[in-house]
Amino acid sequence: xxxxxxxxxxxxxxxxxxxxxxxxxxxxxxxxxAGRLAQRLLDIxxxxxxxxxxxxxxxxxxxxxxxxxxxxxxITERMVAMGASxxxxxxxxxxxLAAEVEQRDATTRFRFGAAHAYFGLVRQRIAELRxxxxxxxxxxxxxxxxxxxxxMATCASAARRQEELSARIARAGQLxxxxxxxxxxxxxxxxxxxxxxxxxxxxxxxxxxxxxxxxAITYYAAGLVGYLAKAAKSLGVGVDIDIAVAVAIPAIAVAxxxxxRRIRRGIGHE
Numbered sequence: 001x002x003x004x005x006x007x008x009x010x011x012x013x014x015x016x017x018x019x020x021x022x023x024x025x026x027x028x029x030x031x032x033x034a035g036r037l038a039q040r041l042l043d044i045x046x047x048x049x050x051x052x053x054x055x056x057x058x059x060x061x062x063x064x065x066x067x068x069x070x071x072x073x074x075i076t077e078r079m080v081a082m083g084a085s086x087x088x089x090x091x092x093x094x095x096x097l098a099a100e101v102e103q104r105d106a107t108t109r110f111r112f113g114a115a116h117a118y119f120g121l122v123r124q125r126i127a128e129l130r131x132x133x134x135x136x137x138x139x140x141x142x143x144x145x146x147x148x149x150x151x152m153a154t155c156a157s158a159a160r161r162q163e164e165l166s167a168r169i170a171r172a173g174q175l176x177x178x179x180x181x182x183x184x185x186x187x188x189x190x191x192x193x194x195x196x197x198x199x200x201x202x203x204x205x206x207x208x209x210x211x212x213x214x215x216a217i218t219y220y221a222a223g224l225v226g227y228l229a230k231a232a233k234s235l236g237v238g239v240d241i242d243i244a245v246a247v248a249i250p251a252i253a254v255a256x257x258x259x260x261r262r263i264r265r266g267i268g269h270e
Contacts, residue, residue: 001129005029006037008129012045012143020045040125044140047118047125048148054115055151057108058158064104065161071097072165076172079179087180094176098169105162112159119152214256221252 001008007025014020022041026034075094078086122144131139225248229241 001037001131002029002033003130004132005033007134008037008041008140009137010041010140037129040128043125044122044144047121048144051115051118051122051148052151054108054111054155057111058155061104061108061158061162064100065158065165068097068101068165069161072168072172079172079176087176087183091176091180094169094173098166098173101162101165101169105166108162109159112155115152115155119148122148214253214260217256218249218253222249225252 004027006027006029009023009025010021012020022045024034024037024041029037071093075090075097078090126141126144129140131141133139222245226241226245229239229244232239233241
């Protein structure tokens with residue numbers, strides 16, 4: 001260690017007291033060098049144990065993550081062939097799965113992040129030792145790369161799987177919402193077409209009613225003209241009642257048609 005100023009030996013195995021023992025041999029260490037060397041060795045072991053706290057969490061999360069991935073795949077398959085009546089149940093299943101994954105991610109994110117930080121500190125402290133190999137003896141760096149690095153890779157893989165699973169669930173939710181929105185747009189389009197057909201039917205009915213109204217009003221107005229012609233003839237005016245009624249009928253009908261047309265135009269401008 002420290003360019004040959006000291007030698008550190010350990011088997012990194014806990015004894016009955018739960019302690020890991022180091023032997024530090026002073027070759028030419030100063031007081032400060034000895035203190036820094038002892039502090040770095042203690043930091044390496046402390047941070048190693050702190051980083052390994054995430055390893056059981058990562059192993060325990062592997063099963064639920066696999067189950068969640070299978071459930072998401074099943075939901076995606078159902079989404080492809082689902083009918084309009086299955087959209088609500090499928091959305092509920094997806095929301096429950098998303099809630100479970102987010103809860104698990106919230107409970108493990110800190111531990112995985114801390115393990116990554118502690119592993120970085122272990123590597124930093126090992127680099128500060130400036131190790132040189134003793135023939136036939138494994139260095140601390142080699143031990144950590146063989147034993148600690150795979151455990152940290154497992155933790156990083158679990159964290160990455162959780163993030164990717166959350167992203168896949170979010171994409172599945174977006175696809176489901178898009179499919180529901182397309183179905184709603186189709187329903188709205190069908191509803192608008194039905195409203196257009198009803199509007200056309202109402203317009204035709206209104207035109208028919210207007211025609212009947214013109215005929216009825218013309219009939220009654222022609223009757224009034226006939227009464228007026230009879231009254232005028234009784235007063236001695238030379239009026240042919242039938243001719244007067246015949247002349248009045250088209251005039252009254254045209255006048256009524258023009259009046260209704262003017263009313264419709266006024267309503268349209270409003």
